[in-house]
Every structure is written in structure tokens, then in C-alpha cells.
Amino acid sequence: MHGLVVYESMFGNTRQIAEAVADGLKGGMDIEVLHADSVPGEGLGDLDLLVVGAPTHVRGMPRPGTRKGAPDNMSRPGSSLVLEPEADSRPGVREWLASLDDLRIRGAAFDTRIKGSATLTGQASRGIARSLKHLGVELIVPPESFLVDKKTRLLPGEVDRARAWGVQLAESAVARSATKS
Numbered sequence: 001m002h003g004l005v006v007y008e009s010m011f012g013n014t015r016q017i018a019e020a021v022a023d024g025l026k027g028g029m030d031i032e033v034l035h036a037d038s039v040p041g042e043g044l045g046d047l048d049l050l051v052v053g054a055p056t057h058v059r060g061m062p063r064p065g066t067r068k069g070a071p072d073n074m075s076r077p078g079s080s081l082v083l084e085p086e087a088d089s090r091p092g093v094r095e096w097l098a099s100l101d102d103l104r105i106r107g108a109a110f111d112t113r114i115k116g117s118a119t120l121t122g123q124a125s126r127g128i129a130r131s132l133k134h135l136g137v138e139l140i141v142p143p144e145s146f147l148v149d150k151k152t153r154l155l156p157g158e159v160d161r162a163r164a165w166g167v168q169l170a171e172s173a174v175a176r177s178a179t180k181s
């Protein structure tokens with residue numbers, strides 16, 4: 001089986017979670033992790049599992065405007081946040097999803113967001129899940145959030161939880177491919 005984790009990330013949290021999810025998935029399939037602007041145009045239809053994740057920006061998926069403003073918004077005195085390469089200008093998950101045609105494969109969505117009620121914080125993963133479904137992707141687990149504190153640091157245990165989520169996802173994908181194909 002072959003899986004792909006696609007992500008975008010401004011300050012590294014979502015990249016770290018994407019890598020941990022991929023680590024968990026590795027037990028069940030060959031897996032690759034790619035930034036959304038580096039995914040080849042061909043071959044997605046052959047995947048056994050597509051996992052897509054983004055940071056939550058203004059309650060949803062990042063947009064060019066929210067990416068552009070992020071370095072200023074987050075550069076508080078004493079902040080140790082480091083911008084990922086070209087993160088404020090390169091296209092991300094929203095633009096990549098909008099560029100795709102029908103995809104009859106299985107998938108899952110995740111985000112990172114501030115700890116708190118999802119009704120208040122929003123969840124990029126819901127928008128991602130909606131776009132994936134619209135493309136024809138069968139979501140095999142509900143959208144999942146991995147949480148940060150108000151200083152944009154992943155909460156303790158979230159990387160391990162992402163790895164465990166990846167393990168469960170692989171088990172679910174393997175079980176479905178055994179029963180349905």
C-alpha cells in the first residue's frame with residue numbers, strides 16, 4: 001500500500017505533526033510527506049491513502065492574506081517562532097486542493113489549532129475534509145485537531161498522539177482495502 005501526507009506550515013507545528021502521522025502510518029504502508037506546493041500532478045489516483053493537514057488560520061484553511069500577515073502577527077517580543085522556508089508566500093493546501101480533479105481514493109484530514117472549544121477556534125481540518133469529500137475522497141476517520149498553546153507551541157503529548165493517530169489510520173486503511181477490494 002502507498003500513502004501520502006500533504007501539509008503546509010508557517011512555524012513548523014503542522015510539519016511536525018505531518019511527520020509524526022507519517023511515522024505512525026509507516027507500519028502499514030510506504031509513505032511520503034510533501035508540502036502542498038511540491039506534490040506531483042500525476043499519480044494521486046493510485047494512492048491507497050491521502051492525508052491532508054494545515055494550520056488553522058482565522059477559523060479555516062490558510063489563505064494568501066493570512067499567510068502574508070502571519071510573521072508580523074506572531075513576532076511578539078521574546079518569541080522563538082521561526083518561519084518555515086517561504087511560508088508566507090508559497091501556495092498551500094487550499095490552493096492545492098482547488099487545483100485537483102476527481103479523486104476516488106481514501107483519505108483523512110487534520111489541522112493544528114489553539115486549544116479550546118472548536119466552535120470558537122475553528123478547525124482547518126473541517127474545510128479540508130469538505131474539499132476532499134467534494135473531490136470524491138472517502139474519509140475513513142473524522143477530521144482531527146492537534147493542539148497548541150497561545151504562544152503557538154505544540155502541547156506536550158501532541159506529537160505522540162499524532163503518531164498514534166497515524167497508526168490507527170493505517171490499520172483502518174488496511175482493513176478497508178482488505179474488505180472492499
Ligand SMILES: Cc1cc2nc3c(=O)[nH]c(=O)nc-3n(C[C@H](O)[C@H](O)[C@H](O)COP(=O)(O)O)c2cc1C
Pocket residue numbers: 008009010011012013014015054055056057058059060066067069070073074112113114115121122148152
Ligand atoms: C494568521 C494566523 C491566524 C490564526 N488563526 C487561528 C484560528 O482562527 N484558530 C486557531 O485555533 N488558531 C489560529 N492560529 C494559530 C495556528 O493555527 C497555530 O499556531 C498552528 O499550530 C500554527 O501551525 P504552523 O506552525 O504549522 O504554522 C492562527 C495563526 C496565524 C498565524
